[in-house]
Amino acid sequence: MIAPSVWANGDAPTSAPKTVDPSAIKLPAGFSATILTADIGPARHLVVSKNGDVYVKLAKLKDGKGIYRLRDTNKDGKADEQMGFGDYPGTGIFIRDKYLYASSNSEVFRYELNDKGEVIQPDQPEKIVTGLRVKERDQSKSIAVDNQSMIYVNVASDNDACREAGTGKGLMPCTLLDSAAGIWQFHANRLNQTYGDGVRFATGLKNVVGLDWNPKTNSLFVMQHGRGKFHDFYPQYYTAQHSAELPAETMYELKKGADAGWPYVYYDHRQKKKILAPEYGGDGKKTGGEKTLDPVAAFPAHLGPNGLLFYTGTMFPEKYRNGAFIAFHGQSAELQKGYFVAFVPFKNGKPAGPWEIFADNFAGVDIAKPTGPIQHRPCGLAQGPDGSLYVSDDLGGTIFRIAYKK
Template sequence: MRSVFWKVLRRGAALLATGFCIPALAAPQLETLRLPPGFRIEVLTDQVPNARGMTLGDFADGRGVVYVGSRNAGKVYGVEIDKGRATRVRTLASGLEQPVGVAYRDGSLFVSVVSRIVALDGVGRGLDKPPVPRELNVRFPSETHHGWKFIAFGPDGWLYVPVGAPCNICEPDERRYANIQRVRADGSGAEVVARGVRNTVGFDWNPADGSLWFTDNGRDMLGDELPSDELNRVGKSSEHFGYPYCHQGDIPDPEFGAKRACKDFTPPVAKLGAHVAALGMRFYTGRMFPAAYRNNIFIAEHGSWNRSRKSGYRIVRVEVDQAGKALRQEVFAEGWLQVDPGGQERVWGRPADVLVLPDGSLLISDDQAGAIYRVSYGGGA
């Protein structure tokens, strides 16, 4: 036992010297994961405790940085990648309040911190001496209930920031809560882009037409099967997607549904299932996967927390046509949730976000295992 202890201690010291953390005790169990034929999944790194939102930094010749946020860990990480392999992980900021969202632009990393957005200016020049976070001149509500935020820069150059409902079900001020907003890179010009959005923790823009698509988590306490999480498409500015009056496009809320009819709101493009906790989503813009996957949507389903039988804990693929219609959805990767022959459920990981690398491979963050996985096709690098 003593020799094992010293081996672990020496290994931890060596990893710390290279910028890594001591490994988690529970290693990712890749042998349980199932993907379509031809696809391969591997651990890019398991040194990112509570990994959530991801964004690409500068990449050239297969080398670059992926920035990663967290929720409960309060940290932001930089993962250096060289041709599909993680070479080093650095902690760039710590002690932040639920810094889930990260967005990179012109050498600076923008991070969501519940009521604020901070920027690490010049972080793209190197990770050894990360800059002190600078606050943008913008404020959001301070409630932590659905207060964590996925953020991203849109094709228009604006930073998109969601503000979740401060409750499971309530009727908040639509100008402040349950919406998606956008601000300029300096924090000015805040405006609402979409309303009636309970809690989105993932969105992306369709490369075919530039439209904004987002996942939305349905309300709790209506039973195991209702309502479904949603995949939505924004067709015009300040569109309303139903919360708190209507869920999944056709279920009036028992408390607020009498105030406004479901027909008054934009219905979801697809229903993703009840309580699957659909979080990060990205359109697949790479070239590594087969052509049939081009411009499909990959969605990380974090998994249910209060359903009698668990749902989610997987990656789903949604096929979309040129008209912006969801044609079908199917499971792409699963196995983080294991069910034994006796029906006992065991969860060893929870997918939180997805990200396409320049080489066409797909990254998946897992906040329970503290890991990022890389999915490739056909043995590609």
Template sequence: MTTRLRDVLPLAIAAWILAGPGALAFDEPPVLAGKDALGDWTTDAPGVRRKITLDDLATPYDTPSAQNGPKVVKQPEGAWPKAPEGFEVTKFATGLSEPRVIVTAPNGDLFVAESRAGRVRVLRDADGDGQPEVNETFATGLTRPFGIAFHPVGAEPEHVYVGNTDSVVRFPYKNGDLKATGEAETIVADIPSGNESVGGGGHWTRDLQFSPDGKTLFVSVGSRSNVTDDETEKRRAMILAFDPDGKNERVYAWGIRNPVGLAIDPATGTLWTSVNERDGLGDDLVPDYITHVKEGGFYGWPWYYLTGDHQDPRHEGKRPELKDKVITPDVLVQSHSASLDLAFYEGDAFPEGYRGDIFAAEHGSWNRARRTGYKVIRVPVEDGKATGVYEDFLVGFVTPEGNVWGRPVGVATAKDGSLMVTDDGSGTIWRVAYVGAK
């Protein structure tokens, strides 16, 4: 049986997509709200916009808690990621081992964490043809590396920092280095790790960002569990802050179950994060989220979710003194999407409306009956604020049968203004470039 677009998308959205550019009297599609904002991979399409609000939240246990991990398959013949009209998607590099975070160095080189292989790779597109002429291993012997950051902030860094799952290290670096010129120096030796033998958690990714003045190093540390509140969660489910030498540890924000990705808004200097929320409450709880981070802020986990009016039923009656302290995130993303890395678009090659917006990678669900995620979304940002709307930008990684051949993880603006997306399902870095509407 063939599924038609008009059968799975709300009528207004289907009409907008099918009509093509310029065919309707508005420049952007309507925003899907309420139940229409939810769905699965069959409702994804470039340009579809969604807004999930607190009024749309399901009741705990409305549906059973699914165990529906993806079957990752080889990229089928003819399958290719789909971006909005005017954008071209090509393979920048492939054959990588679990490529995760990707970061653009000040000189334009692309640094990629290959977590499974324990190394950081450098790729350079010297002639700007969309293909790397240089592909070198910068450092090996790392422990599930994820976050990468350069310091001092600016055009002439002296070190590249790497977030292992259990530590932060740094290597001497100057622009153009393709291999580390010195041994790893341990900056923070005892980050709670993802190496423990645990069930229902053990989040291992450690992203890194420096404040705009370079005086503060932010480190994301996810929870060890789904909703446990005992001593095993000490120094977890939070964003830690350090001096650049690793000293003076402090808690920047807490109650954040898994703040996988960190990013600094270049226009305001504000820290943002992309968060995996908890599982086990049903298909449509709890939404993942993308938000700016308030220093000292509490975001609810594990006792509350999204507001103080929503207490996790597994912690009924606990920590009432925190009820009024819960901060509601800026953008709610469909539950179980597994929102990972995020980046602000800092180039000038995309249309002007994209500049300063957020791109975020949704790795894809396992705790949902029908798959969601497996795409890159765009979050419009104006004057440092998000409206709560997000838009499908890069989709197409799920087969009609529901198998998965690609899983987006990292996003970065390349030197030429294209968007780079790592995909640890196919071991590929995708390049999304604007070539103009046809």
């Protein structure tokens, strides 16, 4: 077992990564990976327009720009043209109908697209939302847009368990829930909305980086990052290993008014129960949150689900149609694995069967016995017009394309 302290927050070594041979990415039979570009910078979420242009949102500015359009002009599978625009870093980017939406850590913008899917005026975005809450940690604002012109924005908590400073006591009630730890809803076609103009669509979600609108269910699905340490203030109930292996990373289907229970409860995927958090009287066994939302799927702790995509293409085999791909950005002590893309089969709008690792070995090393730096950390997912799958890497700055051929 890897020492729990190594795994507690899913952070990777900081040494400079090297480019991995795309043939080293482990995929099911018939699939192959290629590299669109290997030097884009810290690539967070990404989208692909109808003409095949890939738009990537960067966590840090590259040459003063936070969004890059990648274009393969000679159709050799490599981006030979890059165009940067947007003077703000961030995570969120989404295409719906004739607009490209993108977020900084405090604002949301949109860019009109022409009939080819190209941004018309890259230097003149329209501001949709301003003044979103920004604190020292988990600042990124992931976004999704539904088919009714509403935009959904994650506003994370900056307090991992809503504790009083320097103590293990939980704030009761957790005052952060009024302005954070949830999904806020705004009008996608209304300019200059303030934070106060938004509707708190769902609450009790510590941090959601991966989210997507499911066109089959017409509902929003999200992946929650679970909380951290249990044992620091509650060693009578939890060991360091518990902190390394709890709680589950969870997938939820959200309806307006939903409450996923953070910080009062967490989901234990081994007991398959919602457990009362120790900050609020729990002991690792007491259940709670009877009126809060149950996850539709659960995954081992600290995997860091940063990307979620419902696959609607026809390139991949039938089993993948309408299922969910998840980009895991962290690592699990329980699995002794990390940095992979998983797949969850869906049927009738619900997970139907166990999840599986779809694309593996982005790390480029055996993370149970590392001999060098982690090379890539999957972050964002996007579907190309031909049904191929794109994966961004915010450590090495690589964009992978995964395709299928019988």
